[in-house]
Amino acid sequence: EPEVTQTPSHQVTQMGQEVILRCVPISNHLYFYWYRQILGQKVEFLVSFYNNEISEKSEIFDDQFSVERPDGSNFTLKIRSTKLEDSAMYFCASSEQGGGNTEAFFGQGTRLTVV
Amino acid sequence: GENVEQHPSTLSVQEGDSAVIKCTYSDSASNYFPWYKQELGKRPQLIIDIRSNVGEKKDQRIAVTLNKTAKHFSLHITETQPEDSAVYFCAASMGTPLVFGKGTRLSVIA
Numbered sequence: 001e002p003e004v005t006q007t008p009s010h011q012v013t014q015m016g017q018e019v020i021l022r023c024v025p026i027s028n029h030l031y032f033y034w035y036r037q038i039l040g041q042k043v044e045f046l047v048s049f050y051n052n053e054i055s056e057k058s059e060i061f062d063d064q065f066s067v068e069r070p071d072g073s074n075f076t077l078k079i080r081s082t083k084l085e086d087s088a089m090y091f092c093a094s095s096e097q098g099g100g101n102t103e104a105f106f107g108q109g110t111r112l113t114v115v
Numbered sequence: 116g117e118n119v120e121q122h123p124s125t126l127s128v129q130e131g132d133s134a135v136i137k138c139t140y141s142d143s144a145s146n147y148f149p150w151y152k153q154e155l156g157k158r159p160q161l162i163i164d165i166r167s168n169v170g171e172k173k174d175q176r177i178a179v180t181l182n183k184t185a186k187h188f189s190l191h192i193t194e195t196q197p198e199d200s201a202v203y204f205c206a207a208s209m210g211t212p213l214v215f216g217k218g219t220r221l222s223v224i225a
Contacts, residue, residue, distance in 0.1 A: 043215040
């Protein structure tokens with residue numbers, strides 16, 4: 001069964017450093033998402049991406065964050081200058097269709113720890 | 116925007132008993148309500164979903180009910196088994212990315 005894969009599974013970084021989280025969505029999917037979950041809190045939407053551009057973003061997704069699809073398979077989330085409060089589990093997801101009305105397939109997540 | 120509340124946060128049941136998890140949503144325009152199961156260290160996986168034109172949907176031991184008037188939906192698991200132990204997330208969408216509840220940690224005691 002096709003899966004969304006994320007790397008790394010765990011990333012520890014120093015405050016102020018840049019991190020790049022990587023995702024490989026399911027190959028025939030066209031819509032890509034990043035969510036995050038701070039320990040003990042809700043899964044929160046960050047950004048959606050379609051046709052090589054951001055289609056929607058939340059207020060969490062400020063200028064510190066950027067997304068990119070550098071090639072035909074990878075989808076990345078970059079945090080420019082990490083803060084302690086960026087520590088969370090980051091989930092990538094993809095879906096065949098957009099609009100949130102269709103099944104989103106999630107990756108296993110990257111646990112980001114900012115120290 | 117949409118807000119989803121989920122209860123309880125933890126739930127323990129004896130093997131074979133039923134488990135019910137409830138969610139409420141705030142925006143009456145939401146029309147898609149999926150439930151995800153996340154086992155320890157694994158990815159969230161869709162287990163069942165319901166759209167607003169349906170009041171109930173069943174898949175073997177799992178059922179979801181939707182009350183649009185009251186703006187709540189529930190997950191029902193019957194004949195629970197130890198492998199049902201996981202965190203369950205409800206979510207709601209109105210044609211925008213999913214808004215999730217906080218999750219329910221279900222423990223099925225053998």
